Amino acid sequence: MKNFLKKIFTSKPQYDLDSIQGIMNIQIPKYKPLQGMGNPSNNIEYILQKKATEHKRNGRMDLAIACLRKSNEIFPHSNFSWPEKDYMRLVEYLKQDRQFDEARREELKIKELFRQFELEQQTYNDRINREIYGNTDIVETNEIAFVCEECAKYTKRRFSISGQSRKYPKLPEYLLKKLPEHKHCGIMVYPVLDGVSEPVWNYKGDLVKYCNRPFVDERTKEQKELFEKEVREKEEAAIDKEFYDIIFEKCPDIAPKSFSGYRRMKATNSSNYQKILIEAEKRLGYNFYNR
Numbered sequence: 001m002k003n004f005l006k007k008i009f010t011s012k013p014q015y016d017l018d019s020i021q022g023i024m025n026i027q028i029p030k031y032k033p034l035q036g037m038g039n040p041s042n043n044i045e046y047i048l049q050k051k052a053t054e055h056k057r058n059g060r061m062d063l064a065i066a067c068l069r070k071s072n073e074i075f076p077h078s079n080f081s082w083p084e085k086d087y088m089r090l091v092e093y094l095k096q097d098r099q100f101d102e103a104r105r106e107e108l109k110i111k112e113l114f115r116q117f118e119l120e121q122q123t124y125n126d127r128i129n130r131e132i133y134g135n136t137d138i139v140e141t142n143e144i145a146f147v148c149e150e151c152a153k154y155t156k157r158r159f160s161i162s163g164q165s166r167k168y169p170k171l172p173e174y175l176l177k178k179l180p181e182h183k184h185c186g187i188m189v190y191p192v193l194d195g196v197s198e199p200v201w202n203y204k205g206d207l208v209k210y211c212n213r214p215f216v217d218e219r220t221k222e223q224k225e226l227f228e229k230e231v232r233e234k235e236e237a238a239i240d241k242e243f244y245d246i247i248f249e250k251c252p253d254i255a256p257k258s259f260s261g262y263r264r265m266k267a268t269n270s271s272n273y274q275k276i277l278i279e280a281e282k283r284l285g286y287n288f289y290n291r
């Protein structure tokens with residue numbers, strides 16, 4: 001009896017994840033909102049992601065790709081907000097399966113979807129800010145060292161967006177735009193009720209004076225070096241990935257099996273790595289790293 005009850009209460013919809021048709025037949029579930037941080041590990045889209053890894057390991061790229069297509073279809077309807085990198089697994093699998101044009105099509109679709117998400121988020125934030133703060137002109141920036149030299153001058157202050165305030169400096173306009181050259185910078189701008197709420201950071205003396213202190217980069221040497229190092233590493237990895245994708249597509253006979261393998265070769269500057277560079281330049285007709 002106990003087992004029988006247990007079966008009823010724990011029974012879940014049965015899925016067939018071992019055939020293309022079975023995977024395609026999965027319906028988009030109707031999710032209830034997650035409470036708090038939430039854990040989506042029982043969600044079918046998560047199970048599909050894991051299953052894709054398994055199919056790939058077994059050499060069934062067709063099934064692996066079908067799983068990732070289906071999970072990408074479910075992601076936007078989920079009760080969990082899945083990051084772009086999880087959507088991008090489909091693109092990576094398609095490349096590995098040498099379906100390059102299809103990979104490019106899917107990548108464009110994902111980029112467009114995330115552009116849309118960002119716009120929706122922005123509209124939502126604007127509405128909430130208006131509701132909470134009315135048409136406030138005063139904003140605050142956060143206390144953060146992970147920023148570039150320029151942004152470093154503007155952290156930990158209050159500003160006036162319009163520049164009409166007699167108390168605070170005018171907010172540099174670029175801080176309200178998402179500029180690619182500041183994509184690694186962690187500076188944030190948020191509205192505040194000036195005169196009502198205290199800044200979230202500590203300061204000494206008079207707040208207005210403090211916000212008008214000289215506009216200089218106040219980071220320590222270590223903080224500057226850490227930022228530069230991490231940005232350099234991220235950009236280098238992105239460039240390496242671009243090169244690896246090109247040789248994987250155009251010169252498959254000389255490309256290492258995996259991107260991580262390629263990066264290891266590059267890090268040790270092995271003779272094999274040198275050979276790949278020379279051969280790739282010959283075949284592509286240009287030197288990728290010295291364009």
Ligand SMILES: [Zn+2]
Nearest residue numbers: 148151182185
């Ligand atoms: Zn910056």
